[in-house]
Amino acid sequence: MIGEAQPAAARRRRIGAMGAEPAIEWALFLCALLSVATTIGIIVVLASETWAFFGRVALTEFLTGTEWTPLFAAPRFGVLPVVAGTALVSSIAMAVALPAGLLSAIYLSEYASAPLRRTVKPVLEVLAGIPTVVYGYFALLFVTPLLQRVIPELSGFNALGPGIVMGIMILPLVSSLAEDAMRGVPVGLREGSYALGATKMQTSLRVVVPAAFSGITAAFILAVSRALGETMIVAIAAGQQPRLTLDPTVPIETMTAYIVQVSLGDTPQGTLEYRTIFAVGTLLFAGTFILNLASAWLRERYREEYA
Amino acid sequence: MKDFAFRVLSLLVLYLALAALAALLIDVAVDGSSRLSWDFIRGFPSRRASAAGIWPALAGSILVIGVTAALAVPVGVAAAIYLEEYGSRSRLARIIELNITNLAAVPSIIYGLLGLGLFVRMMALGRSVLAGGATLALLALPVIILSTREALRAVPKSLREGSYALGATRWQTIWHQVLPVAMPGILTGIILALSRAIGETAPLITIGAVTFVSFAPDGLWSPFTVLPIQIFNWVSRPQPEFQVNAAAGIIVLLAVLLTMNGVAVVLRDRLQKRTQA
Numbered sequence: 001m002i003g004e005a006q007p008a009a010a011r012r013r014r015i016g017a018m019g020a021e022p023a024i025e026w027a028l029f030l031c032a033l034l035s036v037a038t039t040i041g042i043i044v045v046l047a048s049e050t051w052a053f054f055g056r057v058a059l060t061e062f063l064t065g066t067e068w069t070p071l072f073a074a075p076r077f078g079v080l081p082v083v084a085g086t087a088l089v090s091s092i093a094m095a096v097a098l099p100a101g102l103l104s105a106i107y108l109s110e111y112a113s114a115p116l117r118r119t120v121k122p123v124l125e126v127l128a129g130i131p132t133v134v135y136g137y138f139a140l141l142f143v144t145p146l147l148q149r150v151i152p153e154l155s156g157f158n159a160l161g162p163g164i165v166m167g168i169m170i171l172p173l174v175s176s177l178a179e180d181a182m183r184g185v186p187v188g189l190r191e192g193s194y195a196l197g198a199t200k201m202q203t204s205l206r207v208v209v210p211a212a213f214s215g216i217t218a219a220f221i222l223a224v225s226r227a228l229g230e231t232m233i234v235a236i237a238a239g240q241q242p243r244l245t246l247d248p249t250v251p252i253e254t255m256t257a258y259i260v261q262v263s264l265g266d267t268p269q270g271t272l273e274y275r276t277i278f279a280v281g282t283l284l285f286a287g288t289f290i291l292n293l294a295s296a297w298l299r300e301r302y303r304e305e306y307a
Numbered sequence: 308m309k310d311f312a313f314r315v316l317s318l319l320v321l322y323l324a325l326a327a328l329a330a331l332l333i334d335v336a337v338d339g340s341s342r343l344s345w346d347f348i349r350g351f352p353s354r355r356a357s358a359a360g361i362w363p364a365l366a367g368s369i370l371v372i373g374v375t376a377a378l379a380v381p382v383g384v385a386a387a388i389y390l391e392e393y394g395s396r397s398r399l400a401r402i403i404e405l406n407i408t409n410l411a412a413v414p415s416i417i418y419g420l421l422g423l424g425l426f427v428r429m430m431a432l433g434r435s436v437l438a439g440g441a442t443l444a445l446l447a448l449p450v451i452i453l454s455t456r457e458a459l460r461a462v463p464k465s466l467r468e469g470s471y472a473l474g475a476t477r478w479q480t481i482w483h484q485v486l487p488v489a490m491p492g493i494l495t496g497i498i499l500a501l502s503r504a505i506g507e508t509a510p511l512i513t514i515g516a517v518t519f520v521s522f523a524p525d526g527l528w529s530p531f532t533v534l535p536i537q538i539f540n541w542v543s544r545p546q547p548e549f550q551v552n553a554a555a556g557i558i559v560l561l562a563v564l565l566t567m568n569g570v571a572v573v574l575r576d577r578l579q580k581r582t583q584a
Contacts, residue, residue: 024478028389031382032400035407035452038445042417045424100320107317120321127328129499129564131506133535134335134557137542141550142334168327175324201313222412229414231509232535236542256416256509263419263513269428277513281420285413292412296405 046285049278056272062279068242068253070276071262077276079283081242085252086284089163089234090227092248096167097223101174102209102216108175109182110204121176128172136236139165144237157239157251166233174223181215181302182208218298225291229284231256255280335561339554347555351521352537356548361556364537366523367436367516368563371533372505374440375447380497382444383451390452391459392481411449418446419513427514434515437527442510447500454496458489491578498571502564508535534560 054062057077065078104124108117144161148154154161185208193203209216239251240261253261259277267274350360390407394400422442432438462485470480486493517530519540524531532540534556541553 021476021478025389025393028385028393031385032389032394032403032452034382035386035410035448036403038410038421038448039406041425042413042421045421046417049424100324103317103320104324107314107321111314111317120325123325123328127324129502129506129568130328130331131508131535131560131564133506133508133538133542134331134561137538137550137553137557138331138334140542141338142330168324171324199310201310204313225412225414229416231414231416232539235509236539256414259416259420260509260512263423263515278420278424281417285417288412288414288417289409292409295412296408 042285046278046282049275050282053272053275053279056275057279066244068258070273071265075272079255079280081244082253082255082258082280083283084244084246085159085234085238085242086228086254086256088159088246088248088252089166089238089254090224092160092163093166093170093227093230094220094224096164097170097174097227098220100167101171101219101223102178104171104175105178105182105216106204106209109179110200110208124172124175127168128176130169132169132230132232133236135165135169136162136233139233139237151249154249155239155251157237157241158249159238159252160248162233162237163248165237166227166230169230169233170223170226173226174219177219177222178212178216181212181219184215184302185211212302214298215302218295218302221291221295221298225288225295228291229256229288231260235260255284332561335554335557338551339556339558342551342555343558347552348559352519356546356552359541359549359552361534361537361559363520363523364532364534364556365559365563367520367531368505368533368535370436370524370527371439371443371511371531372501374437374527375443375504376497376501378441378444379447379451379500383448383497383500384455384493386448387452387455387459388481388486391456392477392485407449407452411453415446415507416509416513418442419510421445422510422514433528434517434530435528436524436531438514439511439516439531439533440527442514443504443507446507446510447504450500450503451497454499455489455493458492458496459485461492462488491575494578495571495575498567498574502567505533505563505567506535506560508533508539511536512539534563 062077062079064080065076066080067076067078068081069076108120112120139162140156143165144154144156144158147161147164151160189207189211190203193207198207234254235257238254238257240253240257241251242253242258243250245252258280262273262277347360348365349362350358351362352364353359386407390400390404394403419442422438422445426432426438426441427434430438432441466484466488467480470484475483511533516536517532520530520532538553538556538560541549541556544550
C-alpha cells in the first residue's frame with residue numbers, strides 16, 4: 001500500500017541513498033520469521049520425543065488401549081481414558097459456553113444500548129483475563145461444594161464442577177467473537193426482515209444468526225480448542241484418576257492434567273514415563289491445531305462474505 | 308410475548324455471567340482477606356500454614372516476567388512492523404500471518420513442552436528464571452504481534468504519505484511518525500499480553516519450576532517459582548488453612564494484574580493526549 005504512493009524507481013534510489021534501510025528491513029523480517037521457528041520448534045520437540053516413545057509402545061496400543069497407567073509398576077499405555085476425560089470436561093464446558101455465549105452475543109449485538117455495551121464488554125474482558133489457577137480454586141472450593149448440596153453423591157474431585165467453571169471462563173471468548181460476526185452483518189438485511197413484518201427475535205434468530213453463521217461457527221470451534229487445552233482448572237478440581245467414563249460425578253483425569261501430574265513428579269529425562277507427556281502433548285497439539293486452522297479458515301470466509 | 312421472553316432470557320444469561328465473576332471475586336475475598344498482611348507478602352513458604360508467605364513466588368513472578376518482556380517486546384513489535392508496514396503483500400507474509408493466528412490459539416501447556424525440550428534440555432538453561440522467561444516470551448509473542456499490528460493499522464495512511472512527500476525514507480517514517488502515534492495502542496497490547504503471561508501456571512510447571520522454594524531467586528540462573536504455582540501448590544493441599552493461603556495469594560495476584568492494567572490505562576491516556584496536542 002505504501003508502494004503505491006512511492007514509485008518503485010524512486011524507492012530504490014532512496015534505499016540506495018540510505019544504507020541502513022535494507023538492513024533494518026532484514027532485521028524486522030527475521031523477527032517475523034521467529035514465529036515460524038516457534039511452530040517448527042514445537043513440532044520438532046514433540047515429534048522427536050514421541051518418535052522415541054513409539055519405539056517402545058505400539059501405536060495401536062496407545063490409540064486403542066483402555067487403560068492408562070504409565071506410572072504403575074506394570075504400565076499400560078492406552079490413551080483413551082485421558083482422552084475421554086478431556087472430552088467429558090470439554091463437553092460440559094461447551095454445554096455452558098456455547099448457548100450462554102451465543103445468547104449474550106445476540107443481546108449485546110441486537111438489543112443492548114450503547115452505554116450498556118460499553119460497561120458490559122470490559123467486564124467480560126476482565127472475566128477472560130483472570131488466571132486459570134483462580135478458576136481452579138473457584139471450581140474446587142466454591143462450585144463443587146455448591147453442587148454437592150444438590151447432588152450429594154458428587155465426589156470432591158469430578159468433571160462437572162470444573163466443566164461448568166471452564167464454560168464460564170470460555171464464555172467471553174464465544175460472546176465477543178460471535179458478537180463481532182453478528183455486527184458484521186449488514187444493517188440492510190435486518191431492515192429487510194423488519195419490513196416483512198418480522199419481530200426482533202425472528203430477525204435475530206432467523207436472519208442475523210444464519211448470516212453470521214461461519215463467524216459464529218469459527219467462534220465455537222476456537223472455544224472447543226480452548227477447552228481441550230485448558231489445564232489448571234482440571235488439574236486442580238477434576239482429579240488424577242484416568243477413567244473411561246461418561247459419569248461427571250466421579251474423579252477423572254484429562255490429557256493436560258496428566259502432563260501436569262508427571263511434571264510435578266521427579267520423572268528423569270529419557271525414561272518412557274517422561275516421553276508419555278510428549279506423546280499426549282502431540283495428540284493434544286494435533287487436535288487443537290486442526291480446530292484452530294478450521295476456525296481461521298471460517299473467519300477468513302465470513303470476512304469475505306460481507307466485505 | 309415470545310419476543311419479550313427471549314429478550315429477558317438473553318439478558319439473564321448475560322447477567323449470570325457477570326454474577327459468576329462477582330461470586331468468584333467475593334468468594335476469594337471472603338476466604339483470603341483475613342490472611343493478608345505484610346508478613347504474608349514478605350514471608351517464606353513454610354510447613355505451618357499460618358507462618359507461610361509468598362515472597363519467593365512474588366519475586367519469581369516479577370523476575371520471570373521481566374525476562375519475558377525483555378525478550379518478547381522488541382521481537383514482537385519488530386515482527387508486527389514487518390508484517391504491517393513491509394511484507395503485507397508477499398506470499399511468505401501471508402504464511403507467517405496464518406502461523407501467528409494459529410500460535411495464539413495453541414494451548415499454553417504445549418509451550419511448556421516446547422520450553423522443556425528446547426530451553427531446559429537442548430540449550431541446557433536448566434529449570435532457571437531464564438528458561439521460564441523465555442518460555443513465556445514465546446507464549447506472549449503472538450499476542451503482542453497481533454495487538455501491535457492492530458495499533459499500526461489504526462494509524463492513518465495520510466500520515467505516512469505526508470512523511471514520504473517530505474522525502475523521509477520508510478524507516479524514518481515508521482520511527483518518527485507511525486510508532487509515536489501507535490504507541491498507546493502498542494503499550495496497551497503489550498501490558499495485556501504480559502498480564503496474561505504473569506497468570507500462566509501450566510507451562511512453568513511443565514518446564515519444571517519448583518513448587519517449594521524457600522529463597523527468593525537471585526539471578527537469571529536461579530531456580531524459581533511463581534505466584535500462580537504457589538497458589539496451585541496451596542490449593543492442592545487437603546488442609547483448609549493452606550487453602551486460605553491460596554485465597555490470599557490469589558488476592559495478591561489479582562492486585563498485581565489490576566495494577567498492570569491500571570498502568571496501561573493511564574499510559575494510554577497520557578500518550579493519547581500528547582499525540583493529539
